[in-house]
Amino acid sequence: MARKKTAARGISPARLVREEERYLMNTYRRPPVVFTHGRGCRLYDSQGREYLDFLAGIAVNALGHAHPRMVRVIRREAGRATHISNLFHNPYQAPLARKLAEWSGLNRVFFANSGSEAVEGALKLARAFAHAKAASGGAPKTRFLALENSFHGRTFGALSITHTAKYREPFAPLVPGVEFVRFNDVADLEAKFDSSVCAVIIEPVQGEGGVHPVSAEFWERARALSVQHGAALIADEIQSGLGRTGWKFAYQRFGSLPDIVTVAKPLASGLPLGAFIAREEFAAALHPGLHGSTFGGGPLICAAALEFLTVVEEDGLLDAVRARGAELRSGLVKLAGRFDFIREVRGEGLILGVDLAVEGAPFVQEALRRGLLINCTHEHVLRLLPPFIIRPRDIAEFLGKFERVLAGAARSAKKSPTPASAAQTAPPAARAAAR
Numbered sequence: 001m002a003r004k005k006t007a008a009r010g011i012s013p014a015r016l017v018r019e020e021e022r023y024l025m026n027t028y029r030r031p032p033v034v035f036t037h038g039r040g041c042r043l044y045d046s047q048g049r050e051y052l053d054f055l056a057g058i059a060v061n062a063l064g065h066a067h068p069r070m071v072r073v074i075r076r077e078a079g080r081a082t083h084i085s086n087l088f089h090n091p092y093q094a095p096l097a098r099k100l101a102e103w104s105g106l107n108r109v110f111f112a113n114s115g116s117e118a119v120e121g122a123l124k125l126a127r128a129f130a131h132a133k134a135a136s137g138g139a140p141k142t143r144f145l146a147l148e149n150s151f152h153g154r155t156f157g158a159l160s161i162t163h164t165a166k167y168r169e170p171f172a173p174l175v176p177g178v179e180f181v182r183f184n185d186v187a188d189l190e191a192k193f194d195s196s197v198c199a200v201i202i203e204p205v206q207g208e209g210g211v212h213p214v215s216a217e218f219w220e221r222a223r224a225l226s227v228q229h230g231a232a233l234i235a236d237e238i239q240s241g242l243g244r245t246g247w248k249f250a251y252q253r254f255g256s257l258p259d260i261v262t263v264a265k266p267l268a269s270g271l272p273l274g275a276f277i278a279r280e281e282f283a284a285a286l287h288p289g290l291h292g293s294t295f296g297g298g299p300l301i302c303a304a305a306l307e308f309l310t311v312v313e314e315d316g317l318l319d320a321v322r323a324r325g326a327e328l329r330s331g332l333v334k335l336a337g338r339f340d341f342i343r344e345v346r347g348e349g350l351i352l353g354v355d356l357a358v359e360g361a362p363f364v365q366e367a368l369r370r371g372l373l374i375n376c377t378h379e380h381v382l383r384l385l386p387p388f389i390i391r392p393r394d395i396a397e398f399l400g401k402f403e404r405v406l407a408g409a410a411r412s413a414k415k416s417p418t419p420a421s422a423a424q425t426a427p428p429a430a431r432a433a434a435r
């Protein structure tokens with residue numbers, strides 16, 4: 001692993017870890033590495049070691065680390081006004097909202113602080129819309145449909161529509177009226193949809209659930225049923241959106257639009273910003289006082305987000321994501337031919353999952369040891385989320401090191417205790433679509 005002289009900052013990782021254990025709530029399992037800074041798609045730790053970052057802060061650092069244009073805008077705005085409050089206008093909310101409306105094909109935006117909060121807002125908007133309709137004579141609509149294997153966040157509303165039992169059950173009872181539909185199973189969707197449904201929420205590519213793309217057939221049926229029953233179709237694009245699949249939004253590979261879409265992760269290039277964007281008809285259900293946020297949409301963060309979207313456009317990063325994604329996928333498919341414990345390579349653009357027949361954790365540890373940052377989701381899916389600025393030579397370097405990781409960790413990895421991923425429990429047609 002390469003060592004750079006620049007990074008040693010006199011930080012003792014062992015001491016920091018001990019202090020964290022003493023003072024932080026026990027919510028994260030972390031390796032004993034302290035990262036001090038990054039540049040492009042590389043991160044450096046307190047010992048001066050260099051790592052190739054194929055995780056990008058879990059799909060956040062789409063422009064890598066310390067991108068010069070982001071640094072410039074953040075410095076400039078930090079010297080002006082970081083926060084003003086939503087009691088007043090600031091110069092950046094309107095141009096950012098306009099760009100998000102143009103990118104998404106929808107009409108109006110609300111700014112929040114995280115993905116979970118964007119999801120909360122989207123659920124509230126769907127309920128407000130349903131109540132407004134009921135008030136003018138429609139049937140009451142309160143139910144939410146979400147998908148098996150979904151992940152929408154950790155706040156109570158977002159958790160209530162998140163499927164994974166280990167996240168939900170310790171906090172029961174959750175928000176009532178939620179039902180889960182089998183992944184990509186059109187018949188199950190049809191059976192559960194009726195006029196009491198207020199919204200159906202779909203990740204066009206499930207991220208935390210193990211990188212499973214939703215099929216066009218499922219999406220279009222959800223669209224048609226939402227129209228038929230007057231429900232909202234919500235796309236959760238917090239992980240898949242804003243360029244990660246090579247599309248501005250992953251639903252753009254289908255024919256039809258959602259009514260509401262949530263975004264967060266890469267939006268402000270590492271600063272915390274979430275948003276939900278809605279069609280005019282739905283947005284009209286909100287009026288002053290019905291929803292709000294102290295921090296959401298401050299000037300510094302909105303200026304940063306505007307710069308991020310502009311860089312994606314000006315630097316042709318959607319094309320780059322498609323091209324690099326294809327290179328990475330084809331390298332991974334070749335590796336799958338060599339290592340029989342790789343069950344499947346799936347995903348789109350630069351959100352790719354390597355589904356293993358063995359547990360994934362030893363591979364993540366081995367990757368870290370060899371200077372690669374990746375992670376594992378759903379116990380056995382290695383998830384790759386590199387920055388959009390990744391170059392062909394970074395992909396080649398990654399594939400070379402990843403091959404050694406696969407060879408090295410295979411010996412210590414136990415057979416996966418949870419072999420059935422969503423795509424494998426879905427009907428055959430849906431499985432084919434998920435590839």
Ligand SMILES: Cc1ncc(COP(=O)(O)O)c(C=O)c1O
Nearest residue numbers: 114115116151152153207238239
């Ligand atoms: C699809 C999706 N929705 C919602 C969330 C929650 O976002 P946050 O962690 O910013 O609250 C995530 C986070 O991983 C996500 O992937």
